[in-house]
Amino acid sequence: MNDENTVIDAQVAKVNTPAGDDIILDFRNVTKTFPGVVALRDVSLQIKRGEIHGICGENGAGKSTLMKILSGVYPWGTYEGQVFIEGQELRLESSSIRQAIEAGIAIVYQELTLVPGITVGENIFLGKEPLERGVINWDKLYADTQRLLEEYKLDIHPQALVKNLGVGKMQMTEIAKALSENARILILDEPTSALAEAEIEKLMEILRTLKEHGVTCIYISHKLNEFFAITDTITVLRDGRVITTQPTRNLTVEKLVSYMVGREMTERFPESHRQPGEVVLEVEDLHAVDPEEPSREVLKGVSFNLRKGEVLGIAGLMGSGRTELAMTLFGEYGKITRGTVKLEGRPISPKSSRDAMMHGLSLVPEDRKRHGLVLIQSILRNISLPNLDRFATWYKIDDNAELKASRTFAQSLAIKAPHLNVQCNTLSGGNQQKVVISKWLMSNPKVLIMDDPTRGIDVGAKYEIYKLINDLTAQGIAIIMISSDLEEVLGMSNRVMVMHAGRSAGTLDITEATQERVMALATGIA
Amino acid sequence: MNTTSNNVSVQGVIANLAKQFRANIQTYAIIVAMIFIWILFAIATGGRYLSAQNVSNLIRQMTVTSFLAVGMVLVIVTGGIDLSVGKVAGFVSVIVAQFQANIWNKILPGQELLTTILSVVVGLGIGTLVGAIQGYIISYLAVPSFIVTLGAQWAFNGGILIVTQGKTIPANQPLFSWIGQGYLKPIAGWVVALGVIVLLFYTMFNSRQKKRRYGFELSPLYMDVLKTALYSVLILVYVVVVNSFNGVSIPVLLLAISAVVMAYVSNNTRFGRYAYAIGGNREAARLSGVNIKKNVFSIFVVMGLLCGVSGVVLASYIGYGTVAAGQGYELDAIASCILGGTSTLGGEGTVFGAMVGALIMASLTNGLQILNVPSSWQYVVKGIVLILAVYTDVYFKKNR
Numbered sequence: 001m002n003d004e005n006t007v008i009d010a011q012v013a014k015v016n017t018p019a020g021d022d023i024i025l026d027f028r029n030v031t032k033t034f035p036g037v038v039a040l041r042d043v044s045l046q047i048k049r050g051e052i053h054g055i056c057g058e059n060g061a062g063k064s065t066l067m068k069i070l071s072g073v074y075p076w077g078t079y080e081g082q083v084f085i086e087g088q089e090l091r092l093e094s095s096s097i098r099q100a101i102e103a104g105i106a107i108v109y110q111e112l113t114l115v116p117g118i119t120v121g122e123n124i125f126l127g128k129e130p131l132e133r134g135v136i137n138w139d140k141l142y143a144d145t146q147r148l149l150e151e152y153k154l155d156i157h158p159q160a161l162v163k164n165l166g167v168g169k170m171q172m173t174e175i176a177k178a179l180s181e182n183a184r185i186l187i188l189d190e191p192t193s194a195l196a197e198a199e200i201e202k203l204m205e206i207l208r209t210l211k212e213h214g215v216t217c218i219y220i221s222h223k224l225n226e227f228f229a230i231t232d233t234i235t236v237l238r239d240g241r242v243i244t245t246q247p248t249r250n251l252t253v254e255k256l257v258s259y260m261v262g263r264e265m266t267e268r269f270p271e272s273h274r275q276p277g278e279v280v281l282e283v284e285d286l287h288a289v290d291p292e293e294p295s296r297e298v299l300k301g302v303s304f305n306l307r308k309g310e311v312l313g314i315a316g317l318m319g320s321g322r323t324e325l326a327m328t329l330f331g332e333y334g335k336i337t338r339g340t341v342k343l344e345g346r347p348i349s350p351k352s353s354r355d356a357m358m359h360g361l362s363l364v365p366e367d368r369k370r371h372g373l374v375l376i377q378s379i380l381r382n383i384s385l386p387n388l389d390r391f392a393t394w395y396k397i398d399d400n401a402e403l404k405a406s407r408t409f410a411q412s413l414a415i416k417a418p419h420l421n422v423q424c425n426t427l428s429g430g431n432q433q434k435v436v437i438s439k440w441l442m443s444n445p446k447v448l449i450m451d452d453p454t455r456g457i458d459v460g461a462k463y464e465i466y467k468l469i470n471d472l473t474a475q476g477i478a479i480i481m482i483s484s485d486l487e488e489v490l491g492m493s494n495r496v497m498v499m500h501a502g503r504s505a506g507t508l509d510i511t512e513a514t515q516e517r518v519m520a521l522a523t524g525i526a
Numbered sequence: 527m528n529t530t531s532n533n534v535s536v537q538g539v540i541a542n543l544a545k546q547f548r549a550n551i552q553t554y555a556i557i558v559a560m561i562f563i564w565i566l567f568a569i570a571t572g573g574r575y576l577s578a579q580n581v582s583n584l585i586r587q588m589t590v591t592s593f594l595a596v597g598m599v600l601v602i603v604t605g606g607i608d609l610s611v612g613k614v615a616g617f618v619s620v621i622v623a624q625f626q627a628n629i630w631n632k633i634l635p636g637q638e639l640l641t642t643i644l645s646v647v648v649g650l651g652i653g654t655l656v657g658a659i660q661g662y663i664i665s666y667l668a669v670p671s672f673i674v675t676l677g678a679q680w681a682f683n684g685g686i687l688i689v690t691q692g693k694t695i696p697a698n699q700p701l702f703s704w705i706g707q708g709y710l711k712p713i714a715g716w717v718v719a720l721g722v723i724v725l726l727f728y729t730m731f732n733s734r735q736k737k738r739r740y741g742f743e744l745s746p747l748y749m750d751v752l753k754t755a756l757y758s759v760l761i762l763v764y765v766v767v768v769n770s771f772n773g774v775s776i777p778v779l780l781l782a783i784s785a786v787v788m789a790y791v792s793n794n795t796r797f798g799r800y801a802y803a804i805g806g807n808r809e810a811a812r813l814s815g816v817n818i819k820k821n822v823f824s825i826f827v828v829m830g831l832l833c834g835v836s837g838v839v840l841a842s843y844i845g846y847g848t849v850a851a852g853q854g855y856e857l858d859a860i861a862s863c864i865l866g867g868t869s870t871l872g873g874e875g876t877v878f879g880a881m882v883g884a885l886i887m888a889s890l891t892n893g894l895q896i897l898n899v900p901s902s903w904q905y906v907v908k909g910i911v912l913i914l915a916v917y918t919d920v921y922f923k924k925n926r
Contacts, residue, residue: 330813332812352815352817353812353813353814354815354816354817365813370807370809370810371809371810371813372810372813373807373810374802374803374806374807374810374873375806376806376807376873376874377802377803377873381799381802381803385799385803385810385811385814385816386814386815388796388799388800389796395795396794396795397794397795397796397799399794400737400739401740403740403742404740404742
């Protein structure tokens with residue numbers, strides 16, 4: 001073993017004294033191996049009662065493996081080492097979520113796990129409904145829900161249908177559900193990846209309330225600034241090892257990033273020398289309605305133009321119409337009622353994604369698992385899917401040409417996989433996103449719309465995507481980049497268009513754009 | 527470039543075979559299960575099960591429902607289901623029988639070749655038309671396939687009763703009967719078999735040649751030769767066995783052609799690729815420019831065409847149009863697909879697998895019949911085997 005390890009071992013030895021009363025969760029020398037891979041290497045980690053403990057690391061660093069040990073996905077006996085909860089060893093049987101809950105552990109996953117068609121109260125008490133002579137006592141159920149929600153200051157109506165809630169409130173429901181199980185340890189796995197700025201703020205408040213109530217939180221995220229806003233302690237994992245555990249106040253973003261990637265990362269965004277050319281896309285006073293519900297106007301006047309080889313950032317809160325704009329331009333959602341879209345001076349009105357592709361538009365969608373990929377298919381099949389026309393004679397697909405072209409893109413985007421027949425659901429988030437980008441680049445777009453292209457992917461992979469964006473603009477592709485991450489918008493764009501309530505609230509040149517000005521426009525106060 | 531093929535070692539061969547096996551474990555598992563069933567029945571029947579006559583019969587018996595299974599794979603792959611196929615095939619069979627028995631002799635007397643061809647055209651036409659109507663309602667009017675095809679099942683059950691008036695319609699004219707009951711002469715069987723084998727080797731070498739031109743790494747030559755040789759041996763064994771009885775059966779030949787065409791279509795055409803993408807993730811397929819409505823519609827048209835083929839063969843095979851025509855065939859077809867590894871969630875499944883699944887079902891039925899197991903117990907056994915097979919698959923997937 002090398003020097004670095006000896007240092008870490010020494011640190012571990014120091015904290016690995018018999019657990020004091022204030023230690024609620026204690027991993028001792030946990031090692032988890034899969035055939036050919038060591039996912040966790042002698043991990044020792046202690047979580048203090050009542051603290052908010054951030055765990056960060058790149059994808060594949062071992063965060064989810066660690067959580068899967070807590071939830072019983074990897075039961076006791078399939079890993080080496082021990083896990084103690086309040087001094088008691090945790091011995092979960094295979095996939096026993098029930099047992100994990102009884103041990104006081106609750107996990108709020110990245111993907112929400114509520115039943116959409118029933119109410120908040122029913123969801124919270126699902127599987128443990130209060131009974132009276134064998135029949136559900138609805139009054140008690142809703143009264144208890146009300147009490148729970150009030151206690152933790154969660155602003156949701158107990159009888160609201162979950163499917164009518166926004167993502168933020170669904171998450172609150174999920175947290176309330178965990179609390180109703182008397183969870184002592186609440187694990188939040190990338191809770192903010194789907195939330196807008198204002199909702200994140202709300203979540204932070206809730207976490208502070210929970211802390212006052214003595215609930216211990218483990219907070220996993222890719223958004224580093226959140227760690228500094230909320231956590232008391234941060235543990236960094238890398239390649240299955242604990243690199244460091246430190247009080248948050250001793251850390252800085254730069255230090256944290258360097259722990260995560262193992263090198264000093266001076267720049268979050270790669271340098272670019274873009275020289276925007278002539279205008280490719282002009283959108284003027286675009287109005288569109290929800291095709292399912294024609295009375296609901298989703299775009300209420302959006303105007304902007306886009307130049308060859310530039311990145312136009314689009315910022316805005318959830319529900320500001322960002323994604324609706326992307327989908328409408330791509331011909332797949334809004335019904336245009338007014339306004340024009342001109343591509344290279346000619347008016348177009350895409351009726352379907354195929355239509356949009358023919359005009360030279362491509363869309364990397366917001367939700368890559370739902371909209372971007374056929375997860376059960378191979379990388380090859382995914383990359384070629386929108387591009388089969390070019391490989392087909394009137395009936396037959398030339399599979400050699402297909403493989404060759406797909407390989408070229410997979411290589412130039414550095415997709416990490418042994419071969420292209422690997423199923424996409426085994427890839428990391430960053431690699432999945434590269435597959436989505438590959439498939440759209442192959443269609444040779446003039447305008448590439450990217451809706452939250454770095455959502456849920458790790459710092460290293462983000463950097464690669466940024467570099468890729470710069471390469472594409474150098475080739476003359478015009479890029480629209482929608483993002484929830486303000487720093488990303490400001491770091492990558494030539495100009496920033498801010499949306500508010502279905503309108504373009506303003507377009508700022510990057511030299512005049514600041515976080516404050518963007519937020520002011522986005523919230524409608526400017 | 528292909529150094530591996532230059533130094534063939536025993537360990538290398540075994541390692542490659544093992545790799546091949548692991549990559550297609552599902553397919554091979556089901557083939558192993560089938561061989562196991564054969565051995566079991568061969569022992570139980572004292573060898574009678576594997577006699578030339580029985581093998582010939584067994585494979586011929588599976589053809590009518592297997593046409594339906596060939597089409598059903600793509601329907602299930604796109605995430606749909608077709609419960610009407612049995613009754614549609616039955617409906618086609620009674621219509622064709624009606625033409626054979628009561629119509630052609632009035633309008634085209636003495637024209638046997640022409641009327642047989644017309645019967646086939648009418649049968650395929652009706653099947654395709656029914657498929658198109660159902661496909662239109664399912665894709666363009668957005669009514670779930672389960673509902674549409676359930677309704678169609680009832681409607682065509684009624685149609686069968688209307689056409690037959692509850693009576694049996696004879697369709698036993700010699701030329702027409704040849705479609706479902708005929709055999710190739712032994713020499714013709716050999717010619718077809720050799721032709722296919724030459725084609726297999728040609729395709730293999732041709733594909734290697736093309737890959738080399740693109741500069742791709744090739745799998746070792748002996749692996750490809752071994753694989754092609756294995757298929758060739760299977761074809762030869764089949765022809766040897768059936769030639770010692772009656773010869774290659776016409777419906778089996780028709781089934782082989784349908785299956786090969788559909789397997790090709792599902793892998794090598796946009797239509798097939800889109801079907802798998804739609805079943806794997808409908809939204810992603812839509813955003814990738816796939817015209818989902820058109821594709822789903824086309825799949826039901828193809829399904830209808832295959833119902834037509836199945837119906838014509840059915841009428842010819844049993845020589846009658848009957849009230850019970852096609853009863854329960856849809857479930858056999860669906861079971862064959864599922865046994866062959868088609869996922870009910872969509873996105874996964876192969877025609878080849880469905881054919882192996884159909885062969886397993888036929889092998890079971892036939893074996894139980896030889897053992898004189900009452901038909902009531904045959905159903906019980908088949909039901910248990912289906913559930914057991916899918917459970918095994920689930921178990922292995924979970925514990926991989």
